[in-house]
Amino acid sequence: MTSILIIDDEPQIRRFLQIGLSSQGYQIFESPNGGQGLSIAALEVPDMIILDLGLPDIDGQDVLKQLREFYSGPIIVLSVRNSENEKVTALDSGANDYMVKPFGIKELLARIRSLLRLYGDKQAISPVFDDGNLHIDLANRRVHVGEDEVKLSRKEFDLLRMLMTYSGRIVTQQQLLKEIWGDSHAEDSHYLRIFIGKIRTKLGDDPSNPKYIETEPGVGYRFLPTV
Amino acid sequence: MTSILIIDDEPQIRRFLQIGLSSQGYQIFESPNGGQGLSIAALEVPDMIILDLGLPDIDGQDVLKQLREFYSGPIIVLSVRNSENEKVTALDSGANDYMVKPFGIKELLARIRSLLRLYGDKQAISPVFDDGNLHIDLANRRVHVGEDEVKLSRKEFDLLRMLMTYSGRIVTQQQLLKEIWGDSHAEDSHYLRIFIGKIRTKLGDDPSNPKYIETEPGVGYRFLPTV
DNA sequence: ACAGGTTGTCAAAAATTGATAAATGCCATT
DNA sequence: AATGGCATTTATCAATTTTTGACAACCTGT
Numbered sequence: 001m002t003s004i005l006i007i008d009d010e011p012q013i014r015r016f017l018q019i020g021l022s023s024q025g026y027q028i029f030e031s032p033n034g035g036q037g038l039s040i041a042a043l044e045v046p047d048m049i050i051l052d053l054g055l056p057d058i059d060g061q062d063v064l065k066q067l068r069e070f071y072s073g074p075i076i077v078l079s080v081r082n083s084e085n086e087k088v089t090a091l092d093s094g095a096n097d098y099m100v101k102p103f104g105i106k107e108l109l110a111r112i113r114s115l116l117r118l119y120g121d122k123q124a125i126s127p128v129f130d131d132g133n134l135h136i137d138l139a140n141r142r143v144h145v146g147e148d149e150v151k152l153s154r155k156e157f158d159l160l161r162m163l164m165t166y167s168g169r170i171v172t173q174q175q176l177l178k179e180i181w182g183d184s185h186a187e188d189s190h191y192l193r194i195f196i197g198k199i200r201t202k203l204g205d206d207p208s209n210p211k212y213i214e215t216e217p218g219v220g221y222r223f224l225p226t227v
Numbered sequence: 228m229t230s231i232l233i234i235d236d237e238p239q240i241r242r243f244l245q246i247g248l249s250s251q252g253y254q255i256f257e258s259p260n261g262g263q264g265l266s267i268a269a270l271e272v273p274d275m276i277i278l279d280l281g282l283p284d285i286d287g288q289d290v291l292k293q294l295r296e297f298y299s300g301p302i303i304v305l306s307v308r309n310s311e312n313e314k315v316t317a318l319d320s321g322a323n324d325y326m327v328k329p330f331g332i333k334e335l336l337a338r339i340r341s342l343l344r345l346y347g348d349k350q351a352i353s354p355v356f357d358d359g360n361l362h363i364d365l366a367n368r369r370v371h372v373g374e375d376e377v378k379l380s381r382k383e384f385d386l387l388r389m390l391m392t393y394s395g396r397i398v399t400q401q402q403l404l405k406e407i408w409g410d411s412h413a414e415d416s417h418y419l420r421i422f423i424g425k426i427r428t429k430l431g432d433d434p435s436n437p438k439y440i441e442t443e444p445g446v447g448y449r450f451l452p453t454v
Numbered sequence: 455a456c457a458g459g460t461t462g463t464c465a466a467a468a469a470t471t472g473a474t475a476a477a478t479g480c481c482a483t484t
Numbered sequence: 485a486a487t488g489g490c491a492t493t494t495a496t497c498a499a500t501t502t503t504t505g506a507c508a509a510c511c512t513g514t
Contacts, residue, residue, distance in 0.1 A: 084331040091337035096345065097324070104311040110318035118323065118345065141397050141443060153501055154445035191503080193462060200462095207462065208510095217460070217511075380490055418492080420472055427473095434473070444471070444500070 002116065003027040003044065007037035007063065008052035008078065013101070017050065020105040021112075034058035041071050048116065053079040053090065061089055068094035074115040076108075129164060131226045134203060134212065136164060143203075150202050155180060159195050163213060163223035172220040196221060229343065230254040230271065234264035234290065235279035235305065240328070244277065247332040248339075261285035268298050269366030272354070275343065280306040280317065288316055295321035296388065297354040297366035301342040303335075356391060358453045361430060361439065363391060370430075377429045382407060386422050390440060390450035399447040423448060 004026045006017050014030050022028050029044055031037035034055045041049060049067065053060030060077070067075060077095040079086060087098045097111050129136040135144040138161055143150045152160065158180045163171055173189045181191060196213060199205075205212045214222045231253045233244050241257050249255050256271055258264035261282045268276060276294065280287030287304070294302060304322040306313060314325045324338050354365040362371040365388055370377045379387065385407050390398055400416045408418060423440060426432075432439045441449045 084334050087334045088337040091334075091341045096341060107311050107314045107318075110315040114318045114323060139396065140449075141446065155502075188503095189460090190505095193460095194464095194503090197462060197464095215461075382491075415492095416471085421474085421492085424473060442472075 001025065001027045002048070003029065003046040004112070005029040005031065005037065005040055005044065005046040005049045007031045007034065007049065007055070009033060009054065009056050010052070013052070013078075016105070017108075020109065024109060026112075032056075034060070034063040037063060038066055041067055045071075046073070047119075048073055048112065049075045051075055051077050051095075053077060053081075053086065061086075061093060064090060064093045064095060074119050076111065076115070078103075129167075129226070136160070138164065145202075145204060152199070152202065156195055156199050156202075159192075160199055160223075163221060167223045168225040170216050170220050170222045174220075176220065192221075228252065228254045229275070230256060230273040231339070232256040232258065232264065232267055232271065232273040232276045234258045234261065234276065234282070236260060236281065236283050237279070240279070240305075243332070244335075247336065251336060253339075259283075261287070261290040264290060265293055268294055269354075272298075273300070274346075275300055275339065276302045278302055278304050278322075280304060280308075280313070288320060291317060291320045291322060299354075301346050303338065303342070305330075356394075356453070363387065365391065372429075372431060379426065379429065383422055383426050383429075386419075387426055387450075390448060394450045395452040397443050397447050397449045401447075403447065419448075 002025070004021055006014055006021075006028060008014050008017070008030075009032050011032070014032070018028050018030065029040050029046055031040050034057050037049075037051070037055075040046075049071065051060060051064060051067070053064075055063060058066075060079075064075065064077065074096045075094065076097045076099060077090045078099055078101055079090075080101045082100045090098050096115055099108065099111070128138070133146060135142075137143075141152075141157055143152055143157075143160070159176065162176060162179055173192055174186050176192060177186045177188060181188065185191065196215075197207075200207060200210075200213060203212055207213075207215060210224065212224055214224055216222055229252070231248055233241055233248075233255060235241050235244070235257075236259050238259075241259070245255050245257065256267050256273055258267050261284050264276075264278070264282075267273075276298065278287065278291060278294070280291075282290065285293075287306075291302065291304065301323045302321065303324045303326060304317045305326055305328055306317075307328045309327045317325050323342055326335065326338070356363040360373060362369075364370070368379075368384055370379055370384075370387070386403065389403060389406055400419055401413050403419055404413045404415060408415065412418065423442075424434075427434060427437075427440060430439055434440075434442055437451065439451055441451055443449055
């Protein structure tokens with residue numbers, strides 16, 4: 001889920017943004033001042049920050065500069081002042097957009113989408129597993145063993161992906177079955193054995209001495225993280 | 228040198244921008260209308276485009292959409308109308324910023340710097356594919372195999388373009404169908420096979436041993452980047 | 455050692471998906 | 485109204501995947 005941090009001292013603005021943004025499915029963090037905002041940004045690493053320049057504790061432009069020392073995501077700056085100098089300073093300090101209050105929520109949402117789109121494919125680093133032998137690229141649906149590409153069918157790949165995303169942890173048979181075959185097949189653990197078997201064969205894995213997929217009898221399976 | 232294309236019908240605005248921007252060392256291209264603007268964008272591939280929505284020949288929003296079919300750099304939209312709907316439409320059609328006239332040159336320069344910084348090294352994905360045999364020019368809708376021009380129909384070309392813009396990554400059947408045939412045909416994967424087939428024939432590609440378009444069974448298709 | 459349950463493997467049947475050809479219908483241009 | 489190009493529909497065959505069923509191996513507690 002995409003998360004957005006709002007740093008603004010006015011409770012009514014925070015509330016306005018909270019409602020407008022969370023209704024679009026964004027997860028919201030809030031801070032009424034600069035200090036707390038900086039620590040939330042550092043701790044939670046939101047996907048985007050909306051920063052009001054008029055803050056009670058630290059000057060907004062300073063907050064912006066400090067954010068940019070460690071935060072590389074998009075930042076939208078809000079201000080009541082329609083001052084060209086302030087805009088220039090903010091944009092040159094690393095803000096990606098500057099909006100003058102009051103503004104319409106639709107415009108804000110459109111600018112958020114625009115920035116997320118831009119940053120989105122920039123961080124197109126897809127989750128990849130690689131231990132020197134096995135290479136799995138989840139986003140591109142590619143699996144290699146050594147130099148050779150391994151072709152996995154849709155269900156095989158879905159299964160492997162689910163195990164990989166819970167890497168190191170057990171995924172129960174029911175979870176796997178419900179996710180991949182649907183609720184109606186939640187009991188058909190037979191399917192699992194067959195498909196896990198196919199994947200193991202293709203990856204060159206041995207159930208009794210597993211390198212990648214370990215059976216947890218009576219419970220489920222676990223993808224072993226690289227040691 | 229960084230180049231910027233200005234598409235605006237008002238001579239005084241063009242002059243205002245010409246002076247303000249070239250004084251900062253940008254190289255300026257100008258067009259007083261949409262049609263010429265599109266061809267300059269295709270020919271010169273500027274580092275940024277500034278587009279006025281009120282154009283005499285083509286509707287500005289249409290120019291924007293057509294630009295986005297082949298141009299991936301930053302686009303700033305100008306308008307005399309401070310309409311929220313227009314802003315939302317423009318931003319969702321791929322504009323990176325929207326400024327209401329009149330505006331200050333300093334603010335514009337700051338926004339230009341901000342966008343160029345953001346796009347930075349990400350330099351526009353080349354709108355041309357060429358591997359020595361196949362040559363695809365997205366901007367001019369031209370495809371050549373060897374010396375011969377290959378004529379693709381509208382849907383064929385749209386399909387190829389979409390695969391090319393996600394080059395190397397998989398594009399799902401649903402994505403392709405929704406984008407090209409519309410939401411109502413999101414299930415008709417049948418269409419896809421036929422059109423992919425046509426394209427493959429025209430490009431001289433073989434599905435079982437693909438040079439250009441690879442099938443990912445059950446999922447979608449992938450345009451193979453030049454190795 | 456044995457029963458009962460679970461797990462892994464194999465192979466064939468059934469279902470889905472993909473590629474391609476050909477017929478039909480639509481629409482803009484002339 | 486005729487034409488030609490394109491999109492859509494229909495049909496068919498091939499390939500792959502998924503499901504099904506049968507069976508051996510294994511663990512666990514008695």
